[in-house]
Amino acid sequence: MLIIFAMFMSAVGLYFVNDVLFGLLIGIVVWIVMCLITYFSGDKMFLSSAGAKKITKEDFPVLYDVVEEMKIASGLPKMPDIYIIDEDAPNAFATGRSPESASVAVTRGLLVRLNRQELQGVIAHEMAHIANSDILVMLYTGTILGTIVLMSDILLRSRINTRSSSGKGGGYIIILYLLALILGPICAQLIYLAISRKREYLADACAAQFTRYPMGLANALMKISSNTDEMKSANNVTAAMYIVNPLKFDKVTKKLNDLSSTHPSTQERIKILTKMANVDFESYEKAFKAITHKSQSPVTGKMSKGVSWAVPLAAAAISTAIPEEEPPEVKIQKHRQTENIMWKYNDYIFIECECGTKLKFPPEYKGMEMKCPHCKKVHFV
Amino acid sequence: MGGNTLTLIGVAAAIIFILLIIRIYNSLIAKKNQVKNAWAQIEVQLKRRYDLIPNLMETVKGYMEHERATLEAVVKARQIAMSSQGDAKSQANAENILTGTLKSLFAVAENYPDLKANQNFLALQEELATTENKISFARQFYNDCVMNYNTEKEIFPNNVIVEVFRFENFTMFEITDNEERQAPKVQF
8 A cells, every 4th residue: 555655656756846756755745644634633534524423321321331342342441432423324333543542433224223232243343343453554544545546636637737838758757647647546445445355354253253143243234235325424435444335336336346345245244154153263264265265264364272162142141132123112212212312412402391292403493482292382492 | 712602692592582581471471461351340340230239129129029039039149149259160150140040030020011111120121231241241351361371371382481480370250051051043
């Protein structure tokens, strides 16, 4: 990734001032600046661009509890911050610069659709990203990719404007330059995608190990992939950070799955998880090889020898009461709960009427009073 | 000249040897601390469960007057677990009995629709369920750490260093309940 970036910047320098070093220098400066920005506020920028709102335990106890459970299972040093995104499409991501300062975000649609065990699988997957330091790698590679795309975009445009005036350089330099401008972003993207795909598999394997229950994640992936809403707040660079590619509904890209997708095919991930005979890395590796027919798996060499499942997820003592398919009233209640959170964090004002109705006012509401739609009692805002 | 070179080689070898020992020693210490830390995590959650049970009793008392035996079993199991000061093994046994009594309490609670509609009870149920899960996960992490530490201790040359510095042994937090030992059911 860095090499491509360096080559890209040298090509830019070569063209503009006939000096490779100058381009490299600019590249290094830009890169350092971007990295500093990323390191100190990349996660915040990413979260706010996704419209994520930070929540507390009182807002959604089950989500908080599940995150804390997975924090313990993964042995992370600190509880990550929890965010909710106001989107109907079910999805989740983790971000941050280190296990000590990480965040997990899930969409409203995810909370409504998944039951506890499935949510646990998804959160375990995100915790694995945090524990494996994927979040920082993805932030950095994402930043470099973003820089390359941005630069080539600006330069390609300025190139068109200056074409008539620039008479310098041989034809081959221009071709080289154009090639770098066009191929740079593509190569960078492909590498970015390869990195992210490999990390998805590894996070799946870790999630199975943390929860000791691969079917939870498998069922969750099934529910998530059967959804047809596209996420409005995701784009090409941020897509790789989600648990399932949020921009997937394109017949063309589906066919180019292996090279151009940020994620391995979800069907394949589900098949591997379902085929796991046991819940350790070894059986993930076996299942991976059986399904993909590849000789090397992303978890090869990452195995901690001897760590077998001395303890299966016995837990479930009390939580086995959770049915596979939740009854409608539970779903409605979860809908209410998540919507209330979104209203609360969008500065809505709540007024509880005596008849049990909860009136909600948007912050833009200018009126002084409001009649309750049920009992007609007048409330003052 | 030749003697000098030999001494130099000897000194270099000694330094490398000492550095190697320091490295192995530090890695063992790190693993040991991880085990201790993991154990502390379990204790935090166990304590949390002890603290929750009186609240639960207070809430269900009014509804489950005919279930004296079940309630008393929970209270008694809690007392035994709290006073158990033994090693990981005996602690694990006491905790498993407590888990069992709680399980039957929640099973019995299914028969009381009024109780199941009680918001306080529902909140407590989620709280106990998550604590139960956290105990399991903390135990799982602890066992993984012990396994890691033991493997590290046994391989050569670490085992020599372990002998010299007398590293302690840790036992796993085992499950005795046969039902719990079984793999989770896979449904599709």
